[in-house]
Amino acid sequence: MDTTLENILLHVSLSPVLDSGDSQAAELLLLQACLNGLKIARVSLWCFDDNKDVITCEQLIDKDLPLSSEKSTFNRRDLPAYFSALDHQRVIRATDARNHPATAEFTEDYLIPSNIFSMLDVPIRFGGEMIGIICCEQKKTIKHWTDDETHFVAALADLYGRALTASQKKQYQQQLEQLNQQLERRVAERTEQLEKHIHELQHTQAQLVESEKMASLGTLVAGVAHEVNTPLGIAITANSHCVELTDKLQKLLESNTLSRSKLEATIMALRDSHGVIERTLNRSAELVVNFKKTAVDQSSYDIQTIDLADYILTLVSTLKPYTKSYNVSHIIQCPTPVNITTYPGAIAQVITNLVINACIHAFEQDNNDNQIVFLIEQKHKDKDKVELTVQDTGKGIAKVDQKRIFEPFYTTKRSNGGSGLGLAIVYNLVASTLGGTISVESTLGNGTSFRLTLPVKCPTASNPIKKMESS
Template sequence: MLSLSMDPVLDSGDKALAEQALLQRCVDGLEIARASIWLYDEKRNAIRCQQICPAQQAATELPALTRQQFPRYFAELDKKRVIKAVDARADNATFEFTEPYLIPQDIWSMLDVPLRYQGEVIGIICCEEIARYKHWTDEDAGFVGVLSDLYGRILAAAERQRYQQQLEHANERLESLVRERTANLQKTLDQLRQTQQHLIESEKMASLGNLVAGIAHEVNTPVGIGLTGISHCSYLLSALADSVRAGILGKTQLEQTLAELQHSTALVERNLHRAAELIRQFKQSAVDQSHYELHQFAIDDYIQAVLQTLLPFCRQHEVQLELDLNSGLVLHSYPGAIAQVLTNLVTNACIHAFEPPQAVERARIRVATQALSDGRLLLQLTDNGCGIPRDHLPRIFEPFFTTRRGRGGTGLGLSIVYNIVQKNLGGELTVASKPGIGTRFSLKLGSSSPES
């Protein structure tokens, strides 16, 4: 599940490829013959197969299942609950499929889990066992339920790519039509802004997805150490109990066992505290970035907490974070907006500043704060990467300007940063860069913010 959540194919916009990756994890995780994705039609009177794994049979070759043909099955789907049919040919929800579907496909057991997107059930993930019965457990249903949640990321990425293609096409056409369609220009621009806002929201969720994957990987280490420590404690207690029952327990063995137990429990406690702190930091950062709310907070402490959640992403790109937080300011502003700005600037630097890859000791990002004489904050983020070419520098804040077209770049990261600084924080954002030396982003902001 962790490898799937970190797989970039989920956010690539290639819906068919991402669906295959998700279904393959389902087949491997449950050790079943096949799995498929079925979606409702517009009137919700039929479901059609969109993707099947293994892809030995095309999804289009499977018949559509209609409400008129299978009323009992659709009645169960309408309840929006999991269908666990160990004997699919006798189960009340699925027996209608026996002649037209189960026997021709040699299917014996079915597990259907609802697919939800934007609060609505849009279809099911169907897990099927061939030639034998499969006794589905609650753990099986829970596993497929998590996969169904990840399917929302696939749809969001496909929708984001579709919006992006539509906007790029519209921008190209505007350049040629602007002189002859002046009267319609304002209406078209309004539509573009609305669509762009949807795309920005999707991009924010994608960045939170990267954060989730990094934190999950980071939490795995202290949790693993904790499990090892607990197992060792269990072994020591078992050995101690054996000695007591055998009547051979001596003072030396007792003292050694107690010492090892104290050491192991201390180790477990430290690592569980570490895992809890990582989860707390991630939860706060994710909530802040999802909902901008006005708060009073110590900016240096908050920046340090946000950067802690970005450490796994930086380590993944072999980039070292250096902090020099000495402003001492308390701001009345939007911490979520500041967290989004920091996240985008740091991830943007990790991806772009050190390509082609630099030596590990050179890959550094320095984040510094200081109080200005007018009471405002100066926040600077400096990297020692490849720098920005002079002809690109005036365009880096433009929507869709990217040097990574076709390699996952959307050209929205710095545009989002600029909009947040201007619109939500009422601040000033500038950039200075020298090719081969590095880049510095400077942000000035105070406690007042123009919009809620």
């Protein structure tokens, strides 16, 4: 190849414009190289449509005309010989374009008006297909196209493929950036929606927990009220009997008919009545104290250090008015004293829900041997945790139900008024508020065990319900 052409080709191949992604600038660079190398006055770049039936001028440089963005087109139906020659994807070297079999069709409408005598059309290939041509045209005189000139334009056509690759890459990058921006916007919107939903769920969760606490308190209030009413009724009856004995004693004294034996019998009866009053009032006072302690715990979440076994003993005593109708006996097993720093209110609610859940779902009221065993153990290998197992002797839970019992609103007692929230709230309290874990083991006919693993020192930071209630 001619040295001048080689130098121009080298200059073009080293130009950063080819790899800039600016296809229009690359087209102008290549066409200008054609003008300079071939010393012609007119060159253009044409591209096919998808069916290769139409070819459109994408860029034209004519030294006698200003640069124009107007796009000319030619159709296969108007130029069948020319398009047939292009179908073979070969170079068209028309020294006398007006008489060449492939280009003669252009004579009247194109060659003569533009004063063109010679044409050199070199195919542009990209991705294994011919996508267009570089058209070099000589005006005013006939030009004999040399092999070097043909190879030179063919090399420039190949470089145009490189420019198209860079342009596609730039487009892909821009599309990727747009997609990333859209994705970031969608992620931000979705995050905002999720945060809103989480806030709503936390608010709903707090409301459900509060409702469940009030329901538990309602159960305690009703049961304790009934339980306290019985000893108070006995105390009132015994007190009335004391008043009656005192009145009789006074009448005997006023009528001077009081004998020693009657006085001793009356004093003995009064002592018996006073004993009954004292025992029943002490029992009532004990119930009120336990109820007050449990009620305060369930109505607020304050962190305290408690003896877990003693606390559960106090708690189940307040539940006896409810569990008595199910003939439930409570057994607390604790080999060694275990003190934990935790939220007693959450513990109270968890135990209350588990006991009530056992009464509703596990026990038959006509069974006189219903038991709930509380086993408290502190493993030697992990002294930072304590295991609390709540085991009943009820009818057990089917395996298909065990997988879902902690799901909100899942219940097997929907027809009997079950809400499906009791164990869901238990799970949430254990996991979120108490910082522990809970699992269930059960076999139909052999009872159910809920195993709670609790930290000896509750993490005060992970208490979203408490934070929401205080906000």
